[in-house]
Amino acid sequence: MxxxxxxxxxxxxxxxxxxxxxxxxxxxxxxxxxxxxxxxxxxxxxxxxxxxxxxxxxxxxxxxxxxxxxxxxxxxxxxxxxxxxxxxxxxxxxxxxxxxxxxxxxxxxxxxxxxxxxxxxxxxxxxxxxxxxxxxxxxxxxxxxxxxxxxxxxxxxxxxxxxxxxxxxxxxxxxxxxxxxxxxxxxxxxxxxxxxxxxxxxxxxxxxxxxxxxxxxxxxxxxxxxxxxxxxxHFLGNCHVYVHESADLEMAERIVVNAKCQRPSVCNAMESLLVDRAIAPDFLPRIDKALTERGVELRACEVSQTYLKKSLLANESDFAAEFCDLILSIKTVCSFDEAISHINRYGSHHTDAIVTSELKAAQRFQREIDSAAVVVNASTRFNDGFELGLGAEIGISTDKLHARGPxxxxxxxxxxxxxxxxxxxxx
Amino acid sequence: MxxxxxxxxxxxxxxxxxxxxxxxxxxxxxxxxxxxxxxxxxxxxxxxxxxxxxxxxxxxxxxxxxxxxxxxxxxxxxxxxxxxxxxxxxxxxxxxxxxxxxxxxxxxxxxxxxxxxxxxxxxxxxxxxxxxxxxxxxxxxxxxxxxxxxxxxxxxxxxxxxxxxxxxxxxxxxxxxxxxxxxxxxxxxxxxxxxxxxxxxxxxxxxxxxxxxxxxxxxxxxxxxxxxxxxxxHFLGNCHVYVHESADLEMAERIVVNAKCQRPSVCNAMESLLVDRAIAPDFLPRIDKALTERGVELRACEVSQTYLKKSLLANESDFAAEFCDLILSIKTVCSFDEAISHINRYGSHHTDAIVTSELKAAQRFQREIDSAAVVVNASTRFNDGFELGLGAEIGISTDKLHARGPxxxxxxxxxxxxxxxxxxxxx
Structure with missing residues (x-):
């Protein structure tokens, strides 16, 4: 035997x-x-x-x-x-x-x-x-x-x-x-x-x-x-919203709140917020209020922290994290290049959004972000089969071979x- | 150290x-x-x-x-x-x-x-x-x-x-x-x-x-x-031609000779020939002559051998083989079912062809054969990027995920x- x-x-x-x-x-x-x-x-x-x-x-x-x-x-x-x-x-x-x-x-x-x-x-x-x-x-x-x-x-x-x-x-x-x-x-x-x-x-x-x-x-x-x-x-998503300096801040707030809070446990919820330096002093205090009212914990870079009432200092792993919870990492970026390279580096190529009023910024973002769904002026939460008009889905692929997205x-x-x-x- | x-x-x-x-x-x-x-x-x-x-x-x-x-x-x-x-x-x-x-x-x-x-x-x-x-x-x-x-x-x-x-x-x-x-x-x-x-x-x-x-x-x-x-x-192909009892035998001969001899070393060349029993006595002696004239070695099942002048007895592994050479396995089949199940079992899901004049046989063959290209009344050699109108190719995939065929x-x-x-x- x-x-x-x-x-x-x-x-x-x-x-x-x-x-x-x-x-x-x-x-x-x-x-x-x-x-x-x-x-x-x-x-x-x-x-x-x-x-x-x-x-x-x-x-x-x-x-x-x-x-x-x-x-x-x-x-x-x-x-x-x-x-x-x-x-x-x-x-x-x-x-x-x-x-x-x-x-x-x-x-x-x-x-x-x-x-x-x-x-x-x-x-x-x-x-x-x-x-x-x-x-x-x-x-x-x-x-x-x-x-x-x-x-x-x-x-x-x-x-x-x-x-x-x-x-x-x-x-x-x-x-x-x-x-x-x-x-x-x-x-x-x-x-x-x-x-x-x-x-x-x-x-x-x-x-x-x-x-x-x-x-x-x-x-x-x-x-x-x-x-x-x-x-x-279909790995969970580390999805970003990038608020461009040209953004309508009211629209940006609505999208950020929706992407983070509407259903935080799912893969197309936002995990990380990038804000252009030029608008950080206006936008961050505003979003601080909206998010903390909804119980969101903020983990921010040093620059962002100066505009937030209460936040933890974000570390490297916070930017790579998929919290699936009411937690958000925040980074103030100095340029479009920095935003793009941050997302392509820390993101999970799932869903990333920009809020902008500039056509050129929208086009460049959609061209250079390597994710299954690249969104302009809408919540990341739209990346699912029904919302994209594709019908019922069994998951959202983060692969590039065979199937990507819903x-x-x-x-x-x-x-x-x-x-x-x-x-x-x-x- | x-x-x-x-x-x-x-x-x-x-x-x-x-x-x-x-x-x-x-x-x-x-x-x-x-x-x-x-x-x-x-x-x-x-x-x-x-x-x-x-x-x-x-x-x-x-x-x-x-x-x-x-x-x-x-x-x-x-x-x-x-x-x-x-x-x-x-x-x-x-x-x-x-x-x-x-x-x-x-x-x-x-x-x-x-x-x-x-x-x-x-x-x-x-x-x-x-x-x-x-x-x-x-x-x-x-x-x-x-x-x-x-x-x-x-x-x-x-x-x-x-x-x-x-x-x-x-x-x-x-x-x-x-x-x-x-x-x-x-x-x-x-x-x-x-x-x-x-x-x-x-x-x-x-x-x-x-x-x-x-x-x-x-x-x-x-x-x-x-x-x-x-x-x-892209594995090599074990491609079949199935000569249905309704086939125009002159067309069948032309296709079989082309599929085997035009370029025997490539993956879309025929490696195995199936012949309906009803036409075996007519078709096999005819193809015997055409193929042996061109130096093709025949490895046939027992029934087929009775209609061939000179052939080796095919064994199981001959039917599964990809010769990439002037060698052909031959089997006489008793029914459409037998042809389909033989091809789906021994084939490599690359390219398989039927020669038939019956619409129903053509339709059933194309529905039930699980191969990258399923061909009616044409040579298996047409399964390549240029011939299918797709342009230059880097290979012919035998996978089903992502890419299949050229x-x-x-x-x-x-x-x-x-x-x-x-x-x-x-x-």
């Missing part, structure tokens, strides 16, 4: 292998399901979670009463909680996915070549998507809806803390698929809470085409370092070239 | 770090160079390699006379050879890149939202591309032309066997950049032939945005396993969202 042989691991390995294989086989069918069937299923799923609300709430109570749930922070418990309002919102979200156009087999471009060869480039599904996430149970529904609508099979692995809720949601998803005549195997749930299962699945590049980890930076880094399967990364149905697809000739050969 | 400290490695590490950093810094400028400047440079580069032909030929002779060159196969020596004709072709290729539209800042899509927010999605460069390649010196020119035209900085690392030729070409590239007022740092050449330099560069995800290995399968696998930087893979200028870019408001905030 080999020293490395461990019957428990070996059994888990076999289970994961089978699950991934079921997903791979189902993915061939997933790409061929008609749009009408997929939309019928989505609407049925929305109906089902509404009609089964009591069972979902019951499972969610179990999760919240687990012994381990006592150790969760208040914020995590809050994210784990699924109530009637959230279930109704989730149902609404699923119906929105049904209403979006089906990306599968959309013609992206096409041409007839001079030799008569006809070329079309069409969208096709990726195959199998492995979706790893934490806490929020609505992600189970969102991920299944988006992956299946885009013609993919999906392997879902939620957090241990939400296991009961996710199990019930998973059953409802699979039952509703079945009653619409779609193989329920297109949605696979990793039932075991053994963390090893994730490591095993991450080593199956033959079965899995894309991994999407949705959670803290630690989870994403760990996944990226473990797997050779492509990973769609990832919706199109970003869950690849493409292929269809070529039709009449006996064409190459000379 | 630490046990791990090795002054030679440490020096090499520092050199690589500096080189990658120069590329990263240059990449900021590369994205801002005007289309006119880039095209002026490309045309100057084409002129320069023509006027400096004697120096290039001299360097190439040195490569061919290196002691190590004696151990190269005839095919590799042939690929290494750069003569007047090939230099003229390379110059022509560079001018073609100049003539292509600049992808940088192209508007991919845009809309005005109901709230008045203006959204544009525009193409932007990726940043720094690390290009690793073997033998053929013209790749040095192609890669520099495509990467700079698409607004990227590029790190070039050619094979040791072509070091003298590549050095001269690299100097001409950098000199011509300089005389067009473009920083020559946008094109970096790894001068050392130490293989460790590659491993060191592959561990610099902060400086390098994309790795493109162009060479044998071994090189590509090694790179994929070593690095966490995204890799654009990779040209567009595939060397990412995108960003530009958002313009008038003080918009989110409710």
């Amino acid at each position: 080999s020293a490395a042989f461990d019957p428990a691991t070996s059994k888990l390995h076999e289970e994961c292998q089978q699950l991934a294989q079921r997903a791979k086989s189902a993915s061939w069918q997933a790409g061929l399901i008609s749009s009408a069937s997929k939309d019928r299923w989505l609407n049925l799923l929305a109906d089902t979670i509404l009609s089964k609300t009591p069972a979902i709430l019951e499972a969610n109570r179990k999760d919240l009463q687990q012994e381990s749930a006592q150790y969760l922070t208040a914020a995590l418990r809050e994210r784990l909680r699924f109530d009637e309002k959230r279930i109704a919102e989730a149902a609404q979200g699923i119906r929105q996915v049904a209403a979006l156009p089906d990306p599968v087999r959309q013609i992206i471009s096409g041409q007839t070549r001079p030799n008569g060869l006809q070329i079309r480039k069409i969208r096709v599904p990726l195959g199998v998507i492995f979706f790893l996430y934490e806490s929020r149970p609505n992600v189970t529904l969102d991920a299944a809806a988006l992956c299946v609508k885009s013609g993919n099979a999906v392997i879902l692995r939620g957090g241990k803390e939400a296991q009961h809720t996710n199990r019930v949601l998973g059953e409802l998803i699979r039952e509703s698929l079945k009653s619409c005549g779609i193989s329920e195997e297109v949605v696979q749930l990793v039932q075991t809470t053994d963390r090893q299962a994730v490591d095993i699945l991450l080593k199956m590049p033959e079965q899995i085409d894309l991994v999407i980890p949705r959670g803290g930076e630690g989870l994403i880094r760990k996944v990226t370092e473990t797997t050779r399967i492509p990973v769609l990364k 990832c919706g149905l199109e970003e869950l697809t690849s493409y292929k070239y269809l070529v039709i000739g009449e006996g064409h050969v190459r000379e | 630490s046990a791990a400290f090795d002054p030679a490695t440490s020096k090499l590490h520092e050199e690589c770090q500096q080189l990658a950093q120069r590329a990263k810094s240059a990449s900021w400028q590369a994205g801002l160079i005007s289309s006119a400047s880039k095209d002026r440079w490309l045309n100057l580069l084409a002129d320069t390699i023509l006027s400096k032909t004697p120096a290039i030929l001299e360097a190439n002779r040195k490569d061919l006379q290196q002691e190590s060159a004696q151990y190269l196969t005839a095919a590799l020596r042939e690929r290494l050879r750069f003569d007047e004709k090939r230099i003229a072709e390379a110059a022509q290729g560079i001018r073609q890149v100049a003539a292509l539209p600049d992808p940088v800042r192209q508007i991919i899509s845009g809309q005005t939202r109901p709230n008045g927010l203006q959204i544009r999605k525009i193409r932007v460069p990726l940043g720094v591309i690390f290009f690793l390649y073997e033998s053929r010196p013209n790749v040095t020119l192609d890669a520099a032309a495509l990467c700079v035209k698409s607004g990227n900085a590029v790190i070039l690392r050619g094979g040791k066997e072509a070091q003298h030729t590549n050095r001269v070409l690299g100097e001409l590239i950098r000199e011509s950049l300089k005389s067009c007022g473009i920083s020559e740092e946008v094109v970096q050449l790894v001068q050392t032939t130490d293989r460790q330099a590659v491993d060191i560069l592959l561990k610099m995800p902060e400086q390098i945005d994309l790795v493109i290995p162009r060479g044998g399968e071994g090189l590509i696998r090694k790179v994929t396993e070593t690095t966490r930087i995204p890799v654009l893979k 990779c040209g200028l567009e595939e060397l870019t990412s995108y960003k969202y530009l958002v313009i408001g008038e003080g918009h905030v989110r409710e």
Whole structure:
């Protein structure tokens, strides 16, 4: 008997292998399901979670009463909680996915070549998507809806803390698929809470085409370092607002307050404010009042501090930080160049905004800032799928390859070239 | 002194770090160079390699006379050879890149939202591309032309066997950049032939945005396993032609001969032929003659063998093989299903073709075959950038993420969202 042989691991390995294989086989069918069937299923799923609300709430109570749930922070418990309002919102979200156009087999471009060869480039599904996430149970529904609508099979692995809720949601998803005549195997749930299962699945590049980890930076880094399967990364954002000397200060205040306070825990909230030196004496006292009234802690550079009533001295790491909280780093800059290089250096290439009345400044900012969304005279909070008019999203990518910014149905697809000739050969 | 400290490695590490950093810094400028400047440079580069032909030929002779060159196969020596004709072709290729539209800042899509927010999605460069390649010196020119035209900085690392030729070409590239007022740092050449330099560069995800290995399968696998930087893979192709029972046999013969024989060493040449059982008795003897006349070795399944004069019995690995040579595997199939599942199982998802006169068969084949190019009634050889009307390419991707099929200028870019408001905030 080999020293490395461990019957428990070996059994888990076999289970994961089978699950991934079921997903791979189902993915061939997933790409061929008609749009009408997929939309019928989505609407049925929305109906089902509404009609089964009591069972979902019951499972969610179990999760919240687990012994381990006592150790969760208040914020995590809050994210784990699924109530009637959230279930109704989730149902609404699923119906929105049904209403979006089906990306599968959309013609992206096409041409007839001079030799008569006809070329079309069409969208096709990726195959199998492995979706790893934490806490929020609505992600189970969102991920299944988006992956299946885009013609993919999906392997879902939620957090241990939400296991009961996710199990019930998973059953409802699979039952509703079945009653619409779609193989329920297109949605696979990793039932075991053994963390090893994730490591095993991450080593199956033959079965899995894309991994999407949705959670803290630690989870994403760990996944990226473990797997050779492509990973769609959406790190949190260190987003900036740069108030240019030409800014309308009233507009700048409105945007800064909105970008920081409207929902501080999300990735497109502002984390860092840059202010041109010329307007610092006017703007900083004004924003000081507006932000401290709203409970925001300010961490400012030395120059900025002279215009603020109460602030901490910011250090290097504050400018690189993603607080996801009512905390803001502030820096007074001496030039446009300094603002640009600060953002490209400390930012996370997610969303950065300028407030300005000068066309030239707006144009230069949009040209030189290397971020997924570069915003002029609007809040950073607009970088999400719905606000950009792209529909429901599964995250906001900070990658440059494949997908950047909001990832919706199109970003869950690849493409292929269809070529039709009449006996064409190459000379 | 630490046990791990090795002054030679440490020096090499520092050199690589500096080189990658120069590329990263240059990449900021590369994205801002005007289309006119880039095209002026490309045309100057084409002129320069023509006027400096004697120096290039001299360097190439040195490569061919290196002691190590004696151990190269005839095919590799042939690929290494750069003569007047090939230099003229390379110059022509560079001018073609100049003539292509600049992808940088192209508007991919845009809309005005109901709230008045203006959204544009525009193409932007990726940043720094690390290009690793073997033998053929013209790749040095192609890669520099495509990467700079698409607004990227590029790190070039050619094979040791072509070091003298590549050095001269690299100097001409950098000199011509300089005389067009473009920083020559946008094109970096790894001068050392130490293989460790590659491993060191592959561990610099902060400086390098994309790795493109162009060479044998071994090189590509090694790179994929070593690095966490995204890799654009273009494995060789195991391409199929499936002759459907409804096929015009004269057309089928023309396509099969072209796909196999017109240039057997390339990735879009056919490696495997599938024939419907109903037409095997007619088609196989016919193709037997046409292919053996052209020196093709046939490796066939048992059923196929009964219709062929001289063939070897194909085994499992022959059906999975990419011969890149005048060898063909042949299988007689009993049904459309068998053809589809054989191709999706043994193929490399590169290019597969059907010859048929039935619309339904053509449609089903294009729907169910999961390959970068799915061809009806034409040779597999049409899957390349020029033939598909996409312009010059740096390879044909067998990946599904980011880019699939021919990779040209567009595939060397990412995108960003530009958002313009008038003080918009989110409710």
